[in-house]
Amino acid sequence: MKQVFSITRKELDSYFGSPMALIFLGAFLAVTLFTFYWVDPFFARGLADVRPLFNWMPLLLIFLVAALTMRQWSEEQRSGTLEMLMTLPVKPWQLVLGKFLATMTLVALALVLTLPLAITVALLGPLDWGPVIGGYLAALLLAAAYAAIGLFVSSRTDNQIVALISTGLLGGLFYLVGTAGVTGFLGNPWTTILRALGTGSRFESIQRGVIDLRDLAYYLSIATFFLALNTLSVESKRWSHGAGTRTIRFNAQLGASLLGINLLLLNVWLYPLQGLRLDLTQQREYTLSNTTKDLLANLQEPLLIRGYISEKSHPLLNPLRPRIEDMLHEYAVAGRGRVTADVVDPTSDPELEAEANQNYNIQPVPFQVADRYQNAIVNSYFDVLVRYGDQNVVLSFRDLIEVEPLRDGTIDVRLRNLEYDLTSAIKKVVYGFQSVESVLAAIDEPVEFTLFVTPDLLPAELAEAPQTIEKVGQELAEKSNGKFTFNVVNPDDPNSGVTRQQLLEEYGLQPFFVSLFSNDTYYLHMLLKNGESAQVIYPSTDLGEGAMRTAIENGLKRSSSGFLKTVGLWTPPATPTQDMFGQMQQPISSWTSIEEHLRQEYNVRPVDLSTGQPPLDIDTLFLVMPQNLTDKERFAVDQFLMRGGSVIVAAGNYALDLDPFTQGLTTRPVENGLREMLLHYGVDVQQSMVMDEQNQPFPVPRVRDVGGFQVQEIEAINFPFFVDVRPDGMTRGEAIVAGLPAATLSFVSPVVLDPAKNEGRETAVLMTSSPNSWLRTTADIQPNFELYPERGYPVEGEMKSYSLAVVVQGSFESYFKDKPSPFVVEPDASDPEASPTPTGPQADVTALTTSPTSARLVVIGSGEFLDDLVLRLSSQIVQDRVLNNLQLAQNAVDWSVEDTDLLEIRARGTYTRLLDPLTQEQQTTWEMGNYIVALVALLLVGGLWWLFRRNEQPMKLDPPSSNLVDAPATGD
Numbered sequence: 001m002k003q004v005f006s007i008t009r010k011e012l013d014s015y016f017g018s019p020m021a022l023i024f025l026g027a028f029l030a031v032t033l034f035t036f037y038w039v040d041p042f043f044a045r046g047l048a049d050v051r052p053l054f055n056w057m058p059l060l061l062i063f064l065v066a067a068l069t070m071r072q073w074s075e076e077q078r079s080g081t082l083e084m085l086m087t088l089p090v091k092p093w094q095l096v097l098g099k100f101l102a103t104m105t106l107v108a109l110a111l112v113l114t115l116p117l118a119i120t121v122a123l124l125g126p127l128d129w130g131p132v133i134g135g136y137l138a139a140l141l142l143a144a145a146y147a148a149i150g151l152f153v154s155s156r157t158d159n160q161i162v163a164l165i166s167t168g169l170l171g172g173l174f175y176l177v178g179t180a181g182v183t184g185f186l187g188n189p190w191t192t193i194l195r196a197l198g199t200g201s202r203f204e205s206i207q208r209g210v211i212d213l214r215d216l217a218y219y220l221s222i223a224t225f226f227l228a229l230n231t232l233s234v235e236s237k238r239w240s241h242g243a244g245t246r247t248i249r250f251n252a253q254l255g256a257s258l259l260g261i262n263l264l265l266l267n268v269w270l271y272p273l274q275g276l277r278l279d280l281t282q283q284r285e286y287t288l289s290n291t292t293k294d295l296l297a298n299l300q301e302p303l304l305i306r307g308y309i310s311e312k313s314h315p316l317l318n319p320l321r322p323r324i325e326d327m328l329h330e331y332a333v334a335g336r337g338r339v340t341a342d343v344v345d346p347t348s349d350p351e352l353e354a355e356a357n358q359n360y361n362i363q364p365v366p367f368q369v370a371d372r373y374q375n376a377i378v379n380s381y382f383d384v385l386v387r388y389g390d391q392n393v394v395l396s397f398r399d400l401i402e403v404e405p406l407r408d409g410t411i412d413v414r415l416r417n418l419e420y421d422l423t424s425a426i427k428k429v430v431y432g433f434q435s436v437e438s439v440l441a442a443i444d445e446p447v448e449f450t451l452f453v454t455p456d457l458l459p460a461e462l463a464e465a466p467q468t469i470e471k472v473g474q475e476l477a478e479k480s481n482g483k484f485t486f487n488v489v490n491p492d493d494p495n496s497g498v499t500r501q502q503l504l505e506e507y508g509l510q511p512f513f514v515s516l517f518s519n520d521t522y523y524l525h526m527l528l529k530n531g532e533s534a535q536v537i538y539p540s541t542d543l544g545e546g547a548m549r550t551a552i553e554n555g556l557k558r559s560s561s562g563f564l565k566t567v568g569l570w571t572p573p574a575t576p577t578q579d580m581f582g583q584m585q586q587p588i589s590s591w592t593s594i595e596e597h598l599r600q601e602y603n604v605r606p607v608d609l610s611t612g613q614p615p616l617d618i619d620t621l622f623l624v625m626p627q628n629l630t631d632k633e634r635f636a637v638d639q640f641l642m643r644g645g646s647v648i649v650a651a652g653n654y655a656l657d658l659d660p661f662t663q664g665l666t667t668r669p670v671e672n673g674l675r676e677m678l679l680h681y682g683v684d685v686q687q688s689m690v691m692d693e694q695n696q697p698f699p700v701p702r703v704r705d706v707g708g709f710q711v712q713e714i715e716a717i718n719f720p721f722f723v724d725v726r727p728d729g730m731t732r733g734e735a736i737v738a739g740l741p742a743a744t745l746s747f748v749s750p751v752v753l754d755p756a757k758n759e760g761r762e763t764a765v766l767m768t769s770s771p772n773s774w775l776r777t778t779a780d781i782q783p784n785f786e787l788y789p790e791r792g793y794p795v796e797g798e799m800k801s802y803s804l805a806v807v808v809q810g811s812f813e814s815y816f817k818d819k820p821s822p823f824v825v826e827p828d829a830s831d832p833e834a835s836p837t838p839t840g841p842q843a844d845v846t847a848l849t850t851s852p853t854s855a856r857l858v859v860i861g862s863g864e865f866l867d868d869l870v871l872r873l874s875s876q877i878v879q880d881r882v883l884n885n886l887q888l889a890q891n892a893v894d895w896s897v898e899d900t901d902l903l904e905i906r907a908r909g910t911y912t913r914l915l916d917p918l919t920q921e922q923q924t925t926w927e928m929g930n931y932i933v934a935l936v937a938l939l940l941v942g943g944l945w946w947l948f949r950r951n952e953q954p955m956k957l958d959p960p961s962s963n964l965v966d967a968p969a970t971g972d
């Protein structure tokens with residue numbers, strides 16, 4: 001290899017001996033910085049990744065590598081030095097490899113000079129270095145392929161301009177064949193073949209942080225083949241064209257052809273091997289999680305995952321098909337024969353299309369596409385079906401993709417979180433298919449169901465309830481094959497072995513009062529013990545056999561991990577209001593996004609609390625912006641918590657509203673909410689709003705005059721009411737905020753825990769604002785930059801960090817203890833003989849005053865952070881803010897129902913890493929700093945090479961030999 005390195009050194013001396021190397025490096029850095037900060041504006045995107053650095057790399061390297069290689073052989077041929085090289089004791093392949101290494105050294109140096117950009121991103125946000133390493137590796141491999149092509153082209157001509165143009169055209173051809181603009185004209189399998197041949201499409205795969213053996217083999221195959229052709233081209237310079245060298249020429253050409261065929265066959269052979277890859281991402285985003293593998297390993301029935309994707313679809317959707325196919329293949333492999341996964345085109349098979357339309361209501365979606373000749377409408381499929389037993393879930397393209405508008409007016413379409421979408425759908429169908437009998441059959445230890453009842457003390461209306469419960473319990477026990485045991489225990493019986501005190505201490509069971517005006521108490525409690533867990537089942541107002549069976553089965557399902565949980569969701573009713581002109585108008589706030597998001601993983605049931613009855617058929621109660629509640633509704637919430645339930649309250653004290661005069665946005669105080677009840681529980685949602693210098697900007701439309709034309713733009717202004725909470729404001733170790741990169745809490749109130757009231761409970765502060773926060777007690781949210789040019793708002797009081805969300809678990813005391821029952825109508829004061837009148841049949845006699853220790857309470861000081869209007873406004877700045885807020889809500893539900901399996905998958909995502917908040921001055925400082933660092937690095941490279949050349953010692957020649965004599969002169 002000594003000869004190879006000598007050739008490499010010679011070529012590098014040639015590069016740096018002229019301004020060419022510095023011009024190349026300078027041009028590369030200038031174009032890279034321009035695309036990073038101006039074409040794909042880094043700070044405007046707000047994401048901590050280096051996508052702008054590598055987005056244009058496949059095209060950029062074509063021209064830069066072509067400029068480097070154009071003179072390698074063309075200059076040798078033009079100047080006549082090629083013949084001298086051929087006379088040296090160096091083989092042609094060594095010449096070729098030496099020039100190739102010189103080119104790659106210069107490209108690698110250029111890429112090293114861009115590292116300050118990646119370091120800058122890492123300093124400004126939580127950068128994932130996996131895609132960075134993948135991007136640089138992909139750039140080197142791509143440059144190697146282009147360099148081999150350029151060297152071969154340069155060896156075929158003595159004109160540098162011809163070599164430059166030819167290399168650019170050939171490299172551009174390899175890039176274009178895999179782009180959406182070309183593959184959009186064709187359907188499968190041509191689309192798949194062309195994407196496999198495209199250098200750009202292969203680059204995207206490695207750039208995202210996945211090192212696939214197939215991609216490595218592809219780039220190395222191109223480089224090897226063209227380097228072989230280059231060697232053959234150089235070797236042919238020494239051949240004559242006569243018959244004497246015909247055999248040599250034929251064997252060399254045959255060898256090159258066989259090499260090309262073998263490399264092609266190698267790539268064909270490797271193509272189906274999808275598991276030979278390395279996931280470099282920090283959270284292993286492209287590798288199936290253990291949660292998914294465990295779910296697939298426990299399947300009892302065959303699972304079908306089928307993608308209905310048309311070959312002819314929208315050009316932006318076509319590149320996503322290979323990703324879906326690869327992911328479905330991984331599910332099939334992990335399923336070990338229990339999972340059937342495939343991707344089909346319904347338009348090519350009438351039976352499949354009829355099945356999709358009739359059985360699963362999968363319909364084609366019309367997409368508008370445009371090509372060189374016309375605009376057209378294409379009806380295509382882009383859906384994924386997940387079927388297990390008699391349960392199925394269909395994921396449409398809206399469920400699978402994210403769309404991000406770009407500054408140039410185009411859009412970026414990408415898969416949202418494919419594994420999470422598929423695994424949550426699988427979990428939904430699997431848990432929905434399970435029956436009580438199948439769960440009982442799967443458990444190892446019998447489930448103990450015990451009815452604690454005091455029959456002598458039961459009210460008359462409950463006299464027959466024990467017989468009904470006993471009948472249902474005995475029927476379940478008979479069908480369970482010994483997996484379900486039923487017992488009846490009277491705690492007042494001395495021979496029962498159980499006392500009332502033991503029930504209170506071990507399970508938190510408190511007796512019910514016989515009536516409002518009696519001190520006698522009774523027991524009618526059902527306890528379900530599944531292993532080490534114990535769950536109390538309380539009777540509802542319906543004491544029929546069917547209701548009892550449903551209550552027991554629901555309790556059994558809740559105690560098992562094999563059933564889909566049910567979330568009871570309460571949102572403010574959409575009641576029209578009357579404006580100042582007497583016109584009815586709909587409220588500006590709505591809450592459909594959170595409901596749709598929760599439905600992806602849970603059964604979501606809107607709850608009606610107006611009857612005062614706690615909903616007993618749900619696993620957790622989620623209240624969003626509670627307001628205008630009656631005492632009966634508060635009683636229902638209180639009693640749900642007293643029964644050991646989990647309650648999540650997005651309890652903001654200020655709600656969005658329209659100003660009646662300006663029709664601009666304002667806020668109004670929330671009335672008749674849960675503030676007093678939460679304060680009784682030890683959680684104070686204070687009557688103020690947190691304002692934070694660390695905030696998400698607010699999009700404001702602005703009209704600008706451009707040459708007489710009115711152009712409407714969106715301008716982002718500082719808006720301290722949108723508090724931006726980053727990981728440093730989240731409590732580590734808490735599952736609700738685990739893996740959450742950020743969240744924006746809008747119009748949030750401080751949430752303070754009362755240490756005295758929460759003594760003996762487990763408490764935690766989930767989120768806090770930044771130290772540069774203050775409080776505002778007025779509802780006006782309009783900025784005034786004339787009076788307050790720096791922030792737009794006055795700083796009222798002390799600037800410090802405020803807690804914004806808390807979690808409490810333990811035993812709570814009922815808010816209605818020692819208070820009048822909401823079901824009792826107070827007597828008329830004018831009638832001295834009148835007495836309180838109960839208005840509820842049995843709600844009053846089943847009221848609990850203390851909850852078991854399993855009760856959970858999550859309080860977030862904002863309800864507007866889930867408002868559809870606020871989410872739409874946030875999405876105009878950064879789309880991922882919307883997903884983060886919804887993810888926070890879903891994490892809270894997961895924790896409340898103790899179902900955190902999907903938290904790991906949901907937290908994984910490439911596009912959710914946000915930059916730290918920066919002012920415009922700070923952004924300019926970082927940008928100018930990178931320009932200066934690039935210039936200094938360029939000058940440093942040139943200076944170091946100059947010093948190296950200056951200190952290089954000249955080669956010492958051997959002196960003439962002493963035995964040499966002058967030739968004798970010749971005379972006439």
